[in-house]
Amino acid sequence: MRGGNPHELWQQAIRIRQEWLDHALSAQPADTSTAERCLAAVYARAGRPRPRFEWVDSPDKARPLITGWPTLDQLSARIRAPRPRGTPPLACDIAMVVSQLRGALSAGVTHTDPELSPLRAGRTKEPRPELTPAQAFDRGAPLAVVLHQGVRTALHRSLAHGFYLPVRAALAGDGPVPVCWYGQQDASWIAYYDMLHRLGLARYGPDEAAHLDVWAGLARSCGWWWPGEDVCVVVNRPQEIRTEPVPGTAHDQIRLSPRGVRYRDGWQPLLSR
DSSP, X not given: OOOSOHHHHHHHHHHHHHHHHXXXXXXXXXXXXXXXXXXXXXXXXXXXXXXEEEEESSHHHHGGGSTTOOBHHHXXXXXXXXXXXXXXXXXXXXXXXXXXXXXXXXXXXXXXXXXXXXXXXXXXOOOOOOOOHHHHHHTTOOHHHHHIIIIIIHHHIIIIIIIIHHHHHHHGGGSOOBOOBOGGGGHHHHHHHHHHHHTTSBOOXXXXXXXXXXXXXXXXXXXXXXXXSSEEXXXXXXXXXXXXXXXXXXXXXXEEEEEEEEOTTSOOOOOOO
């Protein structure tokens, strides 16, 4: 890894993590022009023309517009099929585009990226204990590992387990929810690669940097979105978000309060722990 005081780099990483967490929890109205420009770029990367955009005020309002669209189970079955029939759904192509981007970004990291080579458990196969940054540095943990755990993993836990998975579970009370992306709550991997670049720990080519900017623009501008071939259904950002700290975590993780998100149409899902 390149030179630099690990403790100073970690302090910079904390500030960048907070910046992205603020975007992920923003309750400001969506920046529709930026969101539509970025979504059109995502469609173009997947070889599709610019769609029509249908804006709604909550994921609940999106339900009737996405009826019959592919679910995660259906996409997984297609991937497993030895000879899948027909043209792949757009969601398949977008998932492939994102996977390729993340691989290219990892290739630009100046150290061995834990995103590609996660730490294995010890001989006992027990999970490694979660350490605070100070404890990790005292035990000789590489800065790369601390950054990955403290930014990528911590944000993913806050935004996935702490936000969109419980909201999605509430939405799925009426049946499986079609595949979507989470806009502002997709920030964990975007923040991670942005942080590495800003700290001088990654170098991306012009195309990869431009592509990352597209996803960063989405995370800064809108809520969840469902890609259809002709129409993209996009959710405005919530009107109110209330969070609470997750006790006993090493990296200041948060989660929604039990009634912690209210959307602009009044939808306020009851969340299960």
